Amino acid sequence: MDRNEIFERLNDVFADVFDDDTITVSEDTTAADIDGWDSLMHITLISAVEDEFDIKFDMKSVVAMKNVGDMADVIEQEA
Amino acid sequence: MYKALQYPFDPQMILKKRRSIKKELLAGTNNFIDKKIAVLGGSTTHDIISIAELFLLNCGIRPTFYESEFGQWWQDAMFCPQELYEFSPDVIFIHTSSRNITKFPAISDSDEQTDKLLNEEFVRFESAWQALKNKFGSVIIIQNNFELPYFRLLGNSDASNRRGHTNFINRLNMKFADYAAANSGFYINDINYLSADYGLSRWSAPFYWHMYKYCLALDAIPEFSFNLASIIKSVYGKNKKALALDLDNTLWGGVVGDDGVEGIEIGHETSMGQVYSEFQKYLKDISSIGITLNVNSKNEHENAIAGLNHPEGTLKPEDFIVIKANWESKDRNLSAIAGELNIGTDSIVFVDDNPAERAMVTASHPETEAPDIGSPEDYIGILDRSRFFEVTELTGDDVKRNEMYRQNAARAAEQTQFADYGEYLLSLDMKAVIRDFEPVYIPRIAQLTNKSNQFNLTTLRISESEMENISKDDKYIRLYGKLSDKYGDNGVITVVIGEKENDKLHIRLWLMSCRVLKRDMELAMLDSLVGAAKAQGIKKLYGYYYKTAKNAMVKDFYGTLGFKKLSETESSSEWELDISGYQNKNKVIEVEN
Numbered sequence: 001m002d003r004n005e006i007f008e009r010l011n012d013v014f015a016d017v018f019d020d021d022t023i024t025v026s027e028d029t030t031a032a033d034i035d036g037w038d039s040l041m042h043i044t045l046i047s048a049v050e051d052e053f054d055i056k057f058d059m060k061s062v063v064a065m066k067n068v069g070d071m072a073d074v075i076e077q078e079a
Numbered sequence: 080m081y082k083a084l085q086y087p088f089d090p091q092m093i094l095k096k097r098r099s100i101k102k103e104l105l106a107g108t109n110n111f112i113d114k115k116i117a118v119l120g121g122s123t124t125h126d127i128i129s130i131a132e133l134f135l136l137n138c139g140i141r142p143t144f145y146e147s148e149f150g151q152w153w154q155d156a157m158f159c160p161q162e163l164y165e166f167s168p169d170v171i172f173i174h175t176s177s178r179n180i181t182k183f184p185a186i187s188d189s190d191e192q193t194d195k196l197l198n199e200e201f202v203r204f205e206s207a208w209q210a211l212k213n214k215f216g217s218v219i220i221i222q223n224n225f226e227l228p229y230f231r232l233l234g235n236s237d238a239s240n241r242r243g244h245t246n247f248i249n250r251l252n253m254k255f256a257d258y259a260a261a262n263s264g265f266y267i268n269d270i271n272y273l274s275a276d277y278g279l280s281r282w283s284a285p286f287y288w289h290m291y292k293y294c295l296a297l298d299a300i301p302e303f304s305f306n307l308a309s310i311i312k313s314v315y316g317k318n319k320k321a322l323a324l325d326l327d328n329t330l331w332g333g334v335v336g337d338d339g340v341e342g343i344e345i346g347h348e349t350s351m352g353q354v355y356s357e358f359q360k361y362l363k364d365i366s367s368i369g370i371t372l373n374v375n376s377k378n379e380h381e382n383a384i385a386g387l388n389h390p391e392g393t394l395k396p397e398d399f400i401v402i403k404a405n406w407e408s409k410d411r412n413l414s415a416i417a418g419e420l421n422i423g424t425d426s427i428v429f430v431d432d433n434p435a436e437r438a439m440v441t442a443s444h445p446e447t448e449a450p451d452i453g454s455p456e457d458y459i460g461i462l463d464r465s466r467f468f469e470v471t472e473l474t475g476d477d478v479k480r481n482e483m484y485r486q487n488a489a490r491a492a493e494q495t496q497f498a499d500y501g502e503y504l505l506s507l508d509m510k511a512v513i514r515d516f517e518p519v520y521i522p523r524i525a526q527l528t529n530k531s532n533q534f535n536l537t538t539l540r541i542s543e544s545e546m547e548n549i550s551k552d553d554k555y556i557r558l559y560g561k562l563s564d565k566y567g568d569n570g571v572i573t574v575v576i577g578e579k580e581n582d583k584l585h586i587r588l589w590l591m592s593c594r595v596l597k598r599d600m601e602l603a604m605l606d607s608l609v610g611a612a613k614a615q616g617i618k619k620l621y622g623y624y625y626k627t628a629k630n631a632m633v634k635d636f637y638g639t640l641g642f643k644k645l646s647e648t649e650s651s652s653e654w655e656l657d658i659s660g661y662q663n664k665n666k667v668i669e670v671e672n
Contacts (some may be wrong), residue, residue: 013095016095016096017095017104018099019096019099040125040126043125043290043291043293043297044094044095044097044297045090046331047094047297047298048094048095051091051095053371058286059286059289059290062234062290063290075421
């Protein structure tokens with residue numbers, strides 16, 4: 001799966017979770033950039049991303065994610 | 080009914096799209112009852128609350144929530160913070176899990192020590208429940224029991240050895256169950272069953288505890304919240320009351336009109352036959368908890384009856400109240416069944432193997448549940464897990480309800496033989512008992528109060544424990560009414576509560592079960608109410624009508640009783656009756672006060 005496709009699918013997941021079709025995420029997007037992305041929504045987001053790519057993050061990788069780019073890295077390795 | 084929230088649902092979809100689902104539910108209708116729910120958590124509760132909200136909205140309950148600070152369930156219960164006190168909850172849900180057990184037995188403990196630990200743990204919970212009851216009186220309390228441990232130190236002996244965590248949790252769960260059985264208004268949210276059903280190792284996946292302090296996996300939350308919401312909707316009278324069942328390929332395999340009675344599959348000769356037998360047995364058991372069975376089938380009537388008389392079948396024609404086996408469309412038959420039972424189409428679950436028929440029925444009746452029941456071996460699992468008939472109180476009347484409906488059908492048959500309705504009523508030999516509340520009837524009175532919708536002037540909902548308080552309070556005049564006739568006993572079917580103010584009596588509640596409509600029971604109730612009121616120096620009665628989606632039939636009820644209309648708006652009216660020269664109205668029921 002190439003990185004563009006990962007980001008396209010991530011955009012869909014973010015749009016669903018934050019109920020906002022205008023969201024576009026990039027490598028550097030962090031929680032501070034998206035309205036409503038607090039620690040509670042983070043839980044839903046992680047689980048929705050796992051479901052979308054049919055993967056399971058382990059704790060170490062979730063704890064280490066600093067931005068959407070990091071998330072895409074893990075998806076690339078796992079999927 | 081909102082399709083995405085119907086069992087079996089897709090948990091990921093609900094979690095992901097909860098915001099838009101909520102918007103749609105709120106936009107769909109305005110016909111909600113409002114309830115305040117305090118959630119006291121021993122672990123994270125955020126998603127549990129937001130998903131429970133969806134399921135509650137879907138059954139007509141609009142909740143507002145109080146959420147305790149993280150893990151503060153016990154402190155909140157024992158030392159009620161001001162914010163919780165002011166919130167004044169209708170329901171308190173205590174979300175604890177095996178993660179919240181303070182101390183498990185050590186391997187070196189004696190049997191006596193394990194008993195002592197068990198008791199200490201139980202008392203910690205019991206004291207919290209007691210403190211909440213002291214603070215909030217009649218509040219409904221819902222308490223999780225405990226899921227089994229994630230690992231077993233003693234292997235299989237963990238269950239039998241008193242030092243095993245499995246053993247400890249099983250014993251603690253039994254103590255919780257005993258408490259629930261002995262205390263009304265207290266219900267167990269059975270996560271022990273739920274986690275087993277879901278798969279304990281997935282349910283208790285440690286990731287969610289260590290990452291987010293969730294005591295269960297995120298994906299399990301929709302099932303959890305659905306289960307919790309089912310208890311709440313049952314308490315507030317939102318259960319379903321009847322099943323409308325297709326016949327061919329639903330109650331038996333094959334098509335009785337084509338294959339003949341000997342050709343349909345039911346009974347122990349074939350594996351498919353066994354599946355249908357088991358389903359019929361399940362439906363028979365459902366009817367024993369007071370749910371009425373009805374037929375909605377495209378068939379010749381005589382073929383349908385022949386199929387139901389199959390010697391291997393558990394269900395017989397007399398197990399059904401209304402049998403619509405004809406060539407009408409099923410949505411019209413469904414309306415007819417609702418009409419004959421005197422219940423709303425939203426109280427009926429339509430069960431049919433054919434998706435096209437289900438779609439047809441729900442297109443005309445979006446309020447009717449028509450679950451996707453899957454293939455025959457899944458019917459029971461899906462119907463059961465849909466929690467349509469969640470039992471919170473099981474009264475004697477539930478058990479007898481089908482008998483009562485059958486008697487009603489016999490009365491209707493007799494009615495046609497009389498020219499004059501009054502003559503018919505007299506012929507029924509009706510006898511009523513109308514009295515002040517008595518403790519033995521309080522559960523039934525509360526149940527009736529919380530589920531009567533049509534003949535209900537104010538639709539005031541009162542929980543069982545509030546009802547107990549009212550029954551002891553001098554400022555109220557209370558009456559319940561029981562009615563029997565030559566066909567049988569209808570049990571408690573009507574309730575009136577009036578609140579005294581000097582020489583006035585405000586009628587806060589007047590309701591009656593629709594199964595005794597047009598029997599003049601309301602006249603007998605008014606006679607008794609006036610009698611009781613006069614004895615306490617009351618001069619005038621005040622009646623109130625508050626409109627809901629379902630109670631149009633009693634819009635002019637007070638008018639027909641001779642009350643004078645004082646005021647009227649779009650949604651309510653107020654009535655007055657001077658009782659000084661009151662003459663008794665009931666002439667057909669023999670009343671015992």
